[in-house]
Amino acid sequence: MVFTHPIIYVFVLALGIHILLQRTQSFSIKKADLELLLFVTFLVVWLNFILYKKAFLFHGLSIIWQNIPAGLMANYFTELTFLQAIYLIGFIPLLLGVFSAYHVLFKQKKKSTTLVLSVALAFFMLLLFKMMTLEIGFIFLSIMLVILSARGFQHINEYFQQTKFKWFTTPLFILIILLFIFTSVFQAFISSEDVTQNSPTQGDIDALLYLRDSSSTHAT
Structure with a gap:
């Protein structure tokens, strides 16, 4: 499913940044853009929590970094x-x-x-x-x-x-x-x-x- 693919998080983050930049640049923000951001964010979080509930509850937030041990984190995600x-x-x-x-x-x-x-x-x-x-x-x-x-x-x-x-x-x-x-x-x-x-x-x-x-x- 496209809403459980990792690239969807980039889309949600980019959409949020886009709305924030429009706000700082005094652009008029459409109500549909805000509704789309809220809907997609809620849908992505809800679907991923349902599918990976056991992994979230067992590993916690470390699942974001693929549950890689802290000692190996520097080798996998370099500075x-x-x-x-x-x-x-x-x-x-x-x-x-x-x-x-x-x-x-x-x-x-x-x-x-x-x-x-x-x-x-x-x-x-x-x-x-x-x-x-x-x-x-x-x-x-x-x-x-x-x-x-x-x-x-x-x-x-x-x-x-x-x-x-x-x-x-x-x-x-x-x-x-x-x-x-x-x-x-x-x-x-x-x-x-x-x-x-x-x-x-x-x-x-x-x-x-x-x-x-x-x-x-x-x-x-």
């Missing part, structure tokens, strides 16, 4: 650092995405961009509170930041169009594309090479298959 964000997302999407977020929050307010920003903030909060692994969280966060970065470049383009440096727009666009290729595409290629090198060799696979076939089930 979020700025350098990790640059490495996993890319310098250009992160820079333009943050710039676009700042522009939407404090300069030119727009509902459609605020919605994308709300989803990005939802994933960021889940990463910050270690409710999602870095690999999965940054995949979704990077998608939102790429969308925001396109809006960020549009803001930069509009600024230069109002100055004497209109001619600089095209070279700047080419420079951003080249930097994006170097910091994101090339970096992704290096990461894929690391994964390939750390993968088990055919000899390792053959040895494991031999152990499986030649040893008993309860052997250690």
Whole structure:
């Protein structure tokens, strides 16, 4: 069921952040949006409590972190650092995405961009509170930041169009594309090479298959 899938919590959190941002930006909040938030939140909590009641009662709030022991928590949910964000997302999407977020929050307010920003903030909060692994969280966060970065470049383009440096727009666009290729595409290629090198060799696979076939089930 879609209402018991973990991604539904991101939807609820993003919807709540979206309404909160609209409130702070003096947008008119539709009554239907509030009703949708309350209804979905109640439905998700109710369905998950019914399905996982025994797990909630036995493990308590630790079920949010998959009931992982505190000693292993640091290995599974690593600390979020700025350098990790640059490495996993890319310098250009992160820079333009943050710039676009700042522009939407404090300069030119727009509902459609605020919605994308709300989803990005939802994933960021889940990463910050270690409710999602870095690999999965940054995949979704990077998608939102790429969308925001396109809006960020549009803001930069509009600024230069109002100055004497209109001619600089095209070279700047080419420079951003080249930097994006170097910091994101090339970096992704290096990461894929690391994964390939750390993968088990055919000899390792053959040895494991031999152990499986030649040893008993309860052997250690």
